[in-house]
Each structure stands twice: as C-alpha cells, then as structure tokens.
Amino acid sequence: MQQNYQDAMAMVRKFSKPHLFLTFTCNPSWSETLNSMEGVQRPEDRPDIIRGFPHAHILLTLDSESKIRTKDDIDKFVSAELPDPCTDLRLFQIVTKCMVHGPCGTININSPCMRDGQCSKSFPKQFKNDTEENVNGYPIYRRRATEPVQVGKYSIYNRWVVPYNPLLLKKFNAHINVEVCASVKSVKYLYKYVYKGHDAASDKIQKEGALDHDEILSFVEGRYVSAPEAMWRLNEFNLSHKSHTVVRLAVYLPHQQPIVYQDGQEAQSTERAALRRTTLTSRCITFQQACQEYGLLRGDQHWHDALNEAAQFQSPRQLCMLSAMICGFGEVEDVPDLWVQHQVSLCEDFVHRYSEQTGPHYALADIEELLISYNLSLQKLHLPTVDLPASVLERANFDVVEEQAKANSYTMQFNSEQRNVVEILLSAVYNNAADTPKCYF
Numbered sequence: 281m282q283q284n285y286q287d288a289m290a291m292v293r294k295f296s297k298p299h300l301f302l303t304f305t306c307n308p309s310w311s312e313t314l315n316s317m318e319g320v321q322r323p324e325d326r327p328d329i330i331r332g333f334p335h336a337h338i339l340l341t342l343d344s345e346s347k348i349r350t351k352d353d354i355d356k357f358v359s360a361e362l363p364d365p366c367t368d369l370r371l372f373q374i375v376t377k378c379m380v381h382g383p384c385g386t387i388n389i390n391s392p393c394m395r396d397g398q399c400s401k402s403f404p405k406q407f408k409n410d411t412e413e414n415v416n417g418y419p420i421y422r423r424r425a426t427e428p429v430q431v432g433k434y435s436i437y438n439r440w441v442v443p444y445n446p447l448l449l450k451k452f453n454a455h456i457n458v459e460v461c462a463s464v465k466s467v468k469y470l471y472k473y474v475y476k477g478h479d480a481a482s483d484k485i486q487k488e489g490a491l492d493h494d495e496i497l498s499f500v501e502g503r504y505v506s507a508p509e510a511m512w513r514l515n516e517f518n519l520s521h522k523s524h525t526v527v528r529l530a531v532y533l534p535h536q537q538p539i540v541y542q543d544g545q546e547a548q549s550t551e552r553a554a555l556r557r558t559t560l561t562s563r564c565i566t567f568q569q570a571c572q573e574y575g576l577l578r579g580d581q582h583w584h585d586a587l588n589e590a591a592q593f594q595s596p597r598q599l600c601m602l603s604a605m606i607c608g609f610g611e612v613e614d615v616p617d618l619w620v621q622h623q624v625s626l627c628e629d630f631v632h633r634y635s636e637q638t639g640p641h642y643a644l645a646d647i648e649e650l651l652i653s654y655n656l657s658l659q660k661l662h663l664p665t666v667d668l669p670a671s672v673l674e675r676a677n678f679d680v681v682e683e684q685a686k687a688n689s690y691t692m693q694f695n696s697e698q699r700n701v702v703e704i705l706l707s708a709v710y711n712n713a714a715d716t717p718k719c720y721f
C-alpha cells in the first residue's frame with residue numbers, strides 16, 4: 281500500500297494533482313445479476329452474488345484544456361441535487377435509487393455510516409444557493425432548498441444527494457460518486473480507503489440449547505472472501521491499476537545495498553553483490569551523475585559559458601587563473617574537454633611569444649603553477665603534463681620548449697663518448713658543490 285501510494289505521488293509530481301475522484305459501485309439491479317435470479321428471487325436474496333460486489337475508486341488528472349477552473353465548470357460536470365422528473369425521468373430514477381445517502385442521523389440512527397451519533401460522511405449537508413470552490417481541497421456543491429421528494433418511507437431533500445455526473449449515471453445506471461478535488465488529500469484517502477483491510481466476519485457454531493459462551497472464540501477473526509472477490513482473485517485480475525508505469529529504484533547509501541545469502545556463503549555473496557549493478561547504480565555511478573540525470577546539473581556548460589564570456593575581455597593570464605580556479609572549486613566533470621575547447625584563448629599570449637607548437641606547453645605550465653594552491657596538478661586533472669619549472673619560465677627570454685626539443689634531438693645523434701662528455705659537463709653546470717671541478721680539457 282505504501283509503495284502504491286508512493287507510485288501515485290510520483291505521478292502527482294509529474295502530472296499535477298488529480299482533478300476528479302470517482303467511486304463506482306456495481307448496481308445489483310443490472311441485468312447480469314437479475315438474469316442469475318431463480319424464480320421470484322430478488323438480488324438481496326442472493327448474498328452469494330451481491331455481497332462484496334466489485335467497486336472502483338478512480339483518480340483522474342485532466343489535461344490543461346479540460347481542467348475544471350470555475351464554479352460554473354463544477355456545476356456543469358457535477359451535481360448534488362435531485363433532477364426534475366418532468367425533464368429527465370430516467371436520471372431522476374437513477375439518482376433517487378443510487379445517489380441518495382442514508383438517510384442517517386436522527387431519522388435513522390442505525391445507518392452503517394453512523395459513528396458516535398454522527399454521520400461519518402457528514403450528511404445531511406447544508407443547503408447552499410451557489411457552489412463554492414475549494415474549501416479544504418473539495419468544493420461545496422450547490423444544494424438549493426427545493427421541495428422534497430418521497431423516496432421509500434423518507435422525504436428527501438437535496439441535502440442527502442451524493443454528488444454525481446448526469447452523463448455517467450445515465451450511461452452506467454449505478455452508484456457513481458464524482459467529486460472535484462483540488463488537493464493531494466484524495467490520493468492519500470484513496471490508498472487509506474481502498475486498502476482498509478480484507479472483509480472479516482465473526483461466526484459461532486453452537487449446539488442447540490447449550491450455553492457455551494467462549495469470549496475468545498467469538499472474537500477470532502475470520503477472513504470473508506465473497507464470491508465476486510474470489511472470482512476476481514482466481515482470475516488474477518489487478519486490484520489496482522495506474523495509467524503510467526512507475527519504476528521503483530532501490531535507494532540505499534553507498535555499499536549498503538541489501539544482500540541475500542545462504543548460510544556459509546556470506547563472502548561469495550558479498551563479492552558478487554559488489555560487482556552486480558542494482559537499479560540505482562545501473563543508471564548512475566556517482567551522486568553527481570544522479571544529480572545530472574535529475575536535471576540539477578547541466579554538465580560543464582556553465583563553466584564553458586563562463587570561460588567564453590571571460591575570453592572576450594580578460595587577458596590569457598587572467599583566463600589561466602580563472603580556469604585553474606574553476607578546476608579547483610567548480611566540480612568540473614570533464615577537465616580535459618574544458619582545456620581542449622578553450623585552449624586557443626588560454627594559449628594566445630604564449631603562441632604569440634613562442635610558437636603554435638610550443639605555446640600550449642607554457643599555458644599548461646602556467647596553469648599547473650596556479651593549481652598547486654588548490655592541491656591539484658595537471659596529472660590529477662588528467663591534463664597533458666609538461667616539464668617546465670616555473671623558475672625557468674620567468675627568466676627565459678627564449679623558447680625553452682623549443683630549445684629542449686632541439687637538445688633532445690641532438691642528444692640522439694651523439695656517440696657514446698660524446699654522450700659521456702656531455703653528461704659530465706651538464707652535471708658540473710647543475711651541481712654547485714664547491715669541490716666540483718669547473719674546468720675541463
């Protein structure tokens with residue numbers, strides 16, 4: 281029941297609150313029932329057929345064009361008054377037969393709707409000259425103080441009429457209560473009411489004349505399954521139906537998914553469960569991905585927008601600072617993509633100063649230096665790495681990258697003796713110890 285209720289609320293979130301609430305009960309006078317009678321039997325003589333008759337509670341959500349907006353709309357679709365027998369005799373007959381509540385209250389205190397001396401459905405209602413919209417989620421329907429009509433032994437006023445739709449009544453000739461609703465209360469009511477528990481009866485078999493009072497036995501609950509319900513369940517008909525499919529996700533915290541295992545197989549089951557994808561992880565691996573699916577994040581588009589806008593008026597150096605900051609705080613999903621898309625504007629100065637090929641190296645080195653303050657590096661962000669210490673960059677008035685490339689290609693051409701000499705000389709240059717010789721012949 282809780283699950284069905286959650287599913288219904290998921291539909292409310294998607295399609296808005298329901299607008300109409302219908303309760304439809306079979307009429308024992310339908311020909312299908314009357315044809316099953318034998319001889320002079322009346323439906324009330326056959327509780328095996330009419331007890332537990334099928335009934336449906338239906339919530340309908342209307343599209344925006346069909347919405348019931350004004351009290352005139354309400355009056356057009358829902359009536360809580362006795363129709364005029366002169367203009368519509370058939371409707372009058374159905375309403376007086378199927379749509380009159382009780383009567384209960386002081387007229388009939390034994391009516392099944394009575395709870396503590398009051399009608400649980402608040403009948404009889406007050407007379408009202410005009411419909412009033414949305415009072416606590418339901419309208420108050422028009423019930424004018426017209427002349428009463430005689431129904432059985434009772435005089436019936438409009439105060440006893442259960443709201444109905446004339447067209448549906450004439451089509452189905454049954455009890456069909458139609459209410460305009462304006463709140464989600466009806467959804468809660470639907471599930472509370474429909475799943476109020478199965479019918480129960482208390483029976484006692486007693487030997488004639490013997491006083492055999494067993495208080496416990498007389499309160500033993502027995503489940504009563506009527507013939508219509510038994511037929512319904514044997515045929516596996518649905519007890520509830522939704523127009524849309526709601527897929528339930530098994531939501532759990534990381535590594536806290538439920539695992540079913542047999543005795544002695546705990547370890548294997550845990551290992552298997554760790555590899556298996558659940559409804560939750562099969563869609564989203566991370567919370568961030570889940571947020572994105574839910575539309576809370578729009579990928580990195582806002583960061584691309586920010587860099588494009590900044591590129592209009594900021595210097596490449598300022599752009600590098602901004603992109604480092606975005607990488608540091610912005611929870612960027614795809615940093616390499618950010619770099620690829622904005623490389624041209626980030627490298628502009630360096631390309632101008634050095635070359636098309638070597639410019640990006642300087643820009644990356646520049647960004648890396650800024651990333652250190654966020655405890656990040658090019659490597660951590662999966663960006664191409666460069667080997668350019670910041671100190672070299674600041675002093676260089678030549679293209680360090682280009683010189684490095686040249687040096688590498690020349691080194692390739694050395695024979696082993698030449699390479700030996702170069703290594704000794706370079707180590708003397710970089711090694712500033714006092715005992716390192718600085719003169720070679």
Ligand SMILES: [Zn+2]
Pocket residue numbers: 381382383384385391393394399400401402403
């Ligand atoms: Zn009542």
